[in-house]
Structure formats: structure tokens, C-alpha cells
Amino acid sequence: MRRLPAILALWAGLTACTQAADPITLGLNYPRTGPYKEEGLAQMRGALLAIDELNAQGGVLGRPLRLSSKDTASRPAKAEKNVDKLAAEGVAMLFGGVSSAVAIAAGKRARQHGLLYFGTLTYSNDTTGKDGHRYMFRECNNAWMSARVLGQYLNKTLPNKRYFYVTADYTWGHTSERSLRQETSTQDASHHAGVRIPFPGARLADYQDALAQAASSNAEVLALVLFGEDLVRAMRIAKDLGLTERMQIVVPNLTQSMVEQAGPSLMQGVLGTEPWTWRVPALEKSARGETFVKAFTSRYEIYPSSSAASAYSIVHQWADAARRAGSLDSEALIKALEGHRYTLLKDEQQWRAFDHQNLQTVYAVRVKPRDQVLKDPLKQDFFEIVDRLDAGSALPSLAAWQAERRAGGQPLTLQ
Numbered sequence: 001m002r003r004l005p006a007i008l009a010l011w012a013g014l015t016a017c018t019q020a021a022d023p024i025t026l027g028l029n030y031p032r033t034g035p036y037k038e039e040g041l042a043q044m045r046g047a048l049l050a051i052d053e054l055n056a057q058g059g060v061l062g063r064p065l066r067l068s069s070k071d072t073a074s075r076p077a078k079a080e081k082n083v084d085k086l087a088a089e090g091v092a093m094l095f096g097g098v099s100s101a102v103a104i105a106a107g108k109r110a111r112q113h114g115l116l117y118f119g120t121l122t123y124s125n126d127t128t129g130k131d132g133h134r135y136m137f138r139e140c141n142n143a144w145m146s147a148r149v150l151g152q153y154l155n156k157t158l159p160n161k162r163y164f165y166v167t168a169d170y171t172w173g174h175t176s177e178r179s180l181r182q183e184t185s186t187q188d189a190s191h192h193a194g195v196r197i198p199f200p201g202a203r204l205a206d207y208q209d210a211l212a213q214a215a216s217s218n219a220e221v222l223a224l225v226l227f228g229e230d231l232v233r234a235m236r237i238a239k240d241l242g243l244t245e246r247m248q249i250v251v252p253n254l255t256q257s258m259v260e261q262a263g264p265s266l267m268q269g270v271l272g273t274e275p276w277t278w279r280v281p282a283l284e285k286s287a288r289g290e291t292f293v294k295a296f297t298s299r300y301e302i303y304p305s306s307s308a309a310s311a312y313s314i315v316h317q318w319a320d321a322a323r324r325a326g327s328l329d330s331e332a333l334i335k336a337l338e339g340h341r342y343t344l345l346k347d348e349q350q351w352r353a354f355d356h357q358n359l360q361t362v363y364a365v366r367v368k369p370r371d372q373v374l375k376d377p378l379k380q381d382f383f384e385i386v387d388r389l390d391a392g393s394a395l396p397s398l399a400a401w402q403a404e405r406r407a408g409g410q411p412l413t414l415q
Contacts, residue, residue: 021062021063023066024059024092025065025066025067025089025090025092026047026051026065026068026092026093026095026315027068027069027086027087027089027094027095028047028311029069029083029096029097030044030069030070030096030098030120031071031098031099032071033073034072034075035200035228036098036099036229038228038257038261039098039257039305039307040071040072040096042255042256042308043120043121043307043310044311045296045304046304046307046308046315047067047315049292049299049308049312050313050316051066051067051315053316054315060322060323061322061323061327065319068091070082070086072099072102074098074102074200076106077105079097079106080105083106083115083117093115093116093117093118093333094106094110094117094118095119095120095311095314096118096311097121097122098120098121098122099172100123100126100127100172100175102122103117103119103122104127107136108133110135110136111133115135115330116135116136116137117135117136118314119137119138119139119140120139120140120307120310121253122138123146123172123175123176123252123253124142124172124174124175125142125143125144125175126171127142128355128357129142129355129405130410132355132414133415134334134356134415135330135334137351138356139317140310141273141358141360142175143172143176144395145362146180146273147182147183147252149362149363149364149389150180150271150272150273150364151184152183152364152389154221154250158221162192162217162218162221163181163184163186163192163221163223164213164219164222165181165225166194166214166224166225166234167194167196167223167225167226168199169196169197170199173225173226176225176253177223177225179252180223180225193213193219195214197210207234210234211237211241214238215241219247220247220248222248222250223252224250225251225252226251227253228255231262232258232262235249235266239266244269249269249270249271250270250271251272252272252273253272254273254367254383255305255306255307256303256305256380259367259382259383260380263370264367264368264370265370267382269366270366271364271365271366271386272365273362273363273365274306274365274383275360275362275363276309277363277365277382278380280346283346283385284347286346286347288345289345289346292304292312296312303378318333320342321336321340324336337351337356346360350391354398354413356414357395359391359392360391361389362388363387363388363389364385364387365383365384365385366383366384367382367383367384368381368382368384
């Protein structure tokens with residue numbers, strides 16, 4: 001009979017060790033299909049690299065990490081269902097999104113489950129503005145930040161030009177157009193006309209009609225507020241109509257995969273913004289960033305994009321917060337993240353406390369000529385950085401943020 005307590009104690013100890021070693025699951029809610037699938041694939045690659053690095057260092061709180069992913073197809077309703085499924089799996093946190101409508105919807109559903117949601121590529125001001133809440137953290141820049149650096153460059157190099165806007169008809173498109181109009185003083189729609197494209201599910205005829213209107217205008221700057229494959233389709237039509245030759249084309253948010261899909265010949269000279277490119281670590285003298293570029297390039301035989309960098313950074317930032325808090329509890333992690341300053345893949349960044357927006361440097365970029373791109377061994381040296389905006393220079397103040405929340409009938413603090 002004496003052996004029974006010893007056996008029970010041994011069994012309890014073994015059970016405790018097994019439980020302690022149970023993996024922590026992170027939930028990636030990303031577009032594996034649809035118009036933004038290339039940006040989604042980049043997020044998956046960045047996340048897997050970060051998880052492998054953390055597991056090689058012993059995991060988080062003594063437990064290994066694993067990834068569970070679901071395809072949003074860039075549709076908010078599908079993203080919400082994915083959150084429910086991932087929560088049922090017991091994920092510790094959620095991240096992802098390329099469409100802002102998806103990130104906003106998924107983040108609100110995550111809050112209902114008491115789970116943090118980190119937005120990757122969600123540029124709409126609304127994500128951390130009128131639709132912001134305690135459980136949403138946005139790693140990328142917002143539309144105001146993009147518009148400030150892009151407008152700063154356009155006002156210096158192309159002052160007093162007439163604009164024509166072609167805009168995706170959802171929250172990212174709306175806030176991006178509004179922000180860029182304000183920064184370039186092109187709010188007068190009778191002088192700077194525009195048309196909206198359905199999202200998702202725009203037809204080829206929608207792009208043809210919109211760009212025909214642009215062609216018949218006397219605009220000198222064509223602002224394509226489109227993303228992913230939608231932008232690629234529009235650029236091909238713009239080329240056929242001769243718009244790439246007679247207008248300066250501006251795209252508020254560019255990514256490496258968008259240029260690659262369209263091809264550098266079609267995209268050369270296009271202006272836009274990026275929060276990160278694989279050239280940024282060297283520019284900012286970030287040894288950690290350069291290590292990431294080398295590891296990612298070695299593993300996937302392509303350069304990391306801003307999409308990949310965002311997902312990679314989120315995983316590492318969540319893990320760092322969990323270690324500092326000594327907990328996976330959402331409330332403890334919120335406290336660890338709010339106001340936290342860090343350097344990872346470039347210069348210093350910060351999770352701003354009152355709205356959970358990531359403060360960071362944003363860059364105005366221009367797509368290089370094809371012959372310059374082809375000199376690179378991987379043929380992916382797409383961007384010339386033409387301007388930059390420091391982290392604290394682009395965001396609305398607390399008072400302006402609260403005014404926006406008040407106008408939308410939202411609480412003046414995150415709930």
C-alpha cells in the first residue's frame with residue numbers, strides 16, 4: 001500500500017510535466033485565397049519563421065509554440081467564423097488580416113472571446129480609431145501615416161496638380177482617400193474627381209469604366225487606392241489606356257508582392273508608401289533586421305516583404321509581452337504592451353497606450369526602373385526610398401482621436 005502514494009505522486013508529476021510542455025497555439029486569420037492571397041502567404045512565412053526561432057530558444061513560458069491558420073478569403077463574415085473556430089481550438093491570441101474590414105470584424109469577434117487580435121496589413125484609420133477596442137493592436141501604420149509621408153513628398157515634387165481617385169469601396173479605401181485628399185489639399189471633388197470600385201468582387205468592367213473616366217479627365221496624378229490583385233488589374237488597364245505614360249500614378253500602400261505580380265516594367269515610377277522593406281534594416285542600422293532578412297531569404301529564397309515582417313514582428317512582440325507579464329492572460333498582456341517601446345527590425349517603435357496604434361517610421365517609396373531591378377540577384381530590389389516620416393509625426397493627437405470617437409458615438413477610452 002505504501003507504493004500507491006508514490007505511484008500517484010509520480011503520475012501527478014509526469015502529468016504536470018506533460019501539461020507544462022503542451023504547445024501554445026497562435027491563430028493566424030489570413031487570406032489564402034482571393035485578391036490579397038500573396039500578402040497572406042507572406043504573413044504565413046513570416047509567422048512560421050518567428051515561431052521556429054522562438055521554439056529554438058525554448059518557447060514561451062516553457063512551452064513550445066504552434067500555428068493554426070484559417071483562410072479569410074478577404075471576407076469579414078468568413079473571418080468572424082474563423083475566429084470562433086480558432087477560439088474553440090484554444091488559441092492564445094489571434095493575428096492577421098489584409099483587408100481592414102476583415103481585421104476590424106475579426107478583432108471585434110476576438111474581443112467577445114477575450115482574445116487579443118493583432119492586425120497585420122490593416123491600414124484603415126478606423127481599425128484603431130472609431131472601431132478600436134482594448135483587444136485590438138495594429139502593428140502596421142494607418143492611412144494618416146501613409147498620407148502624411150506621401151503627401152509630404154508629392155507636395156514638394158508635384159505641387160498644385162489635378163488628381164483623379166479610383167478607390168476600393170470599403171473602410172480602407174475610404175479612409176485612405178480621405179487622408180490623402182487632406183494631405184494634398186485635393187478635397188474639392190469637382191476639381192479632383194474620383195470613382196469607387198466595389199470590394200470585394202469587382203468586375204473587369206468596373207475597372208475599365210473607372211479608368212476610362214480617368215483617361216477622359218485632365219488629371220495629372222492618378223491615385224489608385226487599390227490593393228493586391230485589384231491594383232494589378234487596374235494597372236494593366238491603365239497601361240493599355242496610356243495612363244502610365246501621361247500621369248504620375250500614386251498607390252497609398254505598396255507591397256513587394258504587388259510589384260512582383262504586375263512586373264517592374266508596368267510598375268516602374270509608381271509612388272507609394274511602405275512601413276518596411278528589406279532595405280530598411282541597413283538604412284536604420286538594425287542588426288536584428290538584417291539577420292531577419294538573411295534568415296528569411298535563406299529559408300524561402302525570396303526577400304521578406306512588409307507583410308512578412310509584420311507577422312514576424314507580431315509573434316515576437318506577443319512572446320516578449322508574455323515573458324514580461326509572466327502570463328498568457330489577455331489583460332496582463334494588454335498592460336505589458338501599452339506604452340511599450342522596442343526595436344526589432346528597424347528603428348524604435350512603440351505601442352501607443354490610448355489607441356493601441358504602433359508608432360513607427362513610414363517611408364515614401366518609388367518603384368525602380370526595370371533595368372535596375374534586374375541587377376539584383378533575386379530580381380526583387382523594387383523600391384527606392386524617397387522620403388521618410390518619423391514615428392511621432394504622423395498620427396492624430398489624443399484630442400483628435402477622442403473627437404473622432406465622439407463623432408462616431410464611441411467611448412473616449414478603449415473598452
